Amino acid sequence: MRKAYFLVGSIACLLTACNNDRSMLSSAHVDSLNRRVLRLTAVQKQEETNKKIVADFYQELFGDKNIAAIDKYLGDTYIQHNPVLADGKEALRKGVTEWFKGLPKEKIDIRHLNAEGDLVYLHTKAVENGATVSVIDIFRIDNGRIVEHWDVIQPVPAKSANPHPMF
Numbered sequence: 001m002r003k004a005y006f007l008v009g010s011i012a013c014l015l016t017a018c019n020n021d022r023s024m025l026s027s028a029h030v031d032s033l034n035r036r037v038l039r040l041t042a043v044q045k046q047e048e049t050n051k052k053i054v055a056d057f058y059q060e061l062f063g064d065k066n067i068a069a070i071d072k073y074l075g076d077t078y079i080q081h082n083p084v085l086a087d088g089k090e091a092l093r094k095g096v097t098e099w100f101k102g103l104p105k106e107k108i109d110i111r112h113l114n115a116e117g118d119l120v121y122l123h124t125k126a127v128e129n130g131a132t133v134s135v136i137d138i139f140r141i142d143n144g145r146i147v148e149h150w151d152v153i154q155p156v157p158a159k160s161a162n163p164h165p166m167f
Contacts, residue, residue: 047115050141054120055113063108065100067093075145082151111167125167132156134166
């Protein structure tokens with residue numbers, strides 16, 4: 001993301017310089033650079049929208065235990081890479097209905113949230129069966145809906161071989 005902001009800033013500075021001295025670049029070059037800036041800006045805006053979709057979905061489903069979030073955020077086709085669940089909304093609905101029994105609502109502890117194109121990466125700190133776990137979820141977005149999911153869940157050990165935190 002930082003690279004994109006740097007690139008947009010660099011192009012904007014170049015365009016400003018070129019607009020002041022048209023002899024540096026032809027109007028075709030300036031138009032091409034303008035189109036690239038517009039494209040990059042649109043991509044960044046879409047990535048921010050995708051991040052919001054995923055963060056809202058995650059809080060509503062896993063934090064608020066609101067199963068209606070499945071229909072609100074998931075596409076008609078939902079590909080699941082977690083080996084515990086089958087593909088589709090109904091498999092997720094059945095799984096979370098069982099998982100959520102007796103669990104209270106909670107605020108999801110999102111530690112990292114990033115997007116690249118149509119993929120959104122979410123890193124959360126959670127508690128499962130009394131133990132702290134580090135969870136990485138990856139979601140693919142298509143037309144404003146979540147259509148694919150991967151996850152990796154790792155227990156947080158009491159002692160680490162290095163001084164670096166997992167979050």
